[in-house]
Amino acid sequence: EGLALQRSAAARVEAMRAEAAALFREGAVAAARARFEEAVDAGEEAVAESKLPTQDALGRALATARLSCAAACLKEGDAAQCEELCSGLLKDSALGPVAAAQALLRRGRARLSSGKVLPALRDAAYAVKVVGVPAADKEGIAGKAGALREACLEVHPEFESEALEMEDAAAARAE
Known part of the structure; x- marks a missing residue:
């Protein structure tokens, strides 16, 4: 019964997310954010009702x-909420490598927009080094991380040496 509830919720969350994504693409960011939040709430309620650990399909959804939702928050200028959502996601042990890299990049952009340049640089460095990212996704992630790094260094060019140290630390940690 709990598994069926989660399967049904996964489909419902995905449908709500797709609906919100369409709103986002149309430029209705506030409406999209509200719908993304409803999707998250619906999924979390299903997990609580099922009294089971989150299953794969629902976890992915x-x-x-x-x-x-984090992207919509950032687009609306709510960097703090974006950072909070991404930080929470990064604590999820079931998060896949591509989603982890995306969460790091999104959190880095939120941090940069809040003036937290060094943490944003760290997120960019680690996003490139997430283990398990398929080759097809690595180039896109590297490009976005490079753009975030450049944006950070435009604000504070004096952080170049720190950026290099963070990249070295991320590389060492990934090995």
Whole structure:
């Protein structure tokens, strides 16, 4: 019964997320954010009602909805909420490598917009070094991380040496 509830919720969360994504693409960011939040709430309620650990399909649907909600928050200028959502996602042990890299990049952009340049640089460095990212996704992630790094260094060019140290630390940690 709990598994069926979660399967049904996964489909519902994904449908709500797709609906919100369409609103986002149309420029209705506030409406999209509200719908993304509803999708996350629906998924979390299903997990609580099922009294089971989150199953794969629902976990993926929730992670995607949270990432999308974080993007809407950032687009609306709510960097703090974006950072909070992404930080929460990064604590999820079931989060896949591509979603983890995306959460790091999104959190880095939120941190940069809040003036937290060094943490944003760290997120950019670690996003590139997430283990398990398929080759097809690595180039896109590297490009976005490079753009975030450049944006950070435009604000504070004196952080170049710190950026290099963070990249070295991320590389060492990934090995």
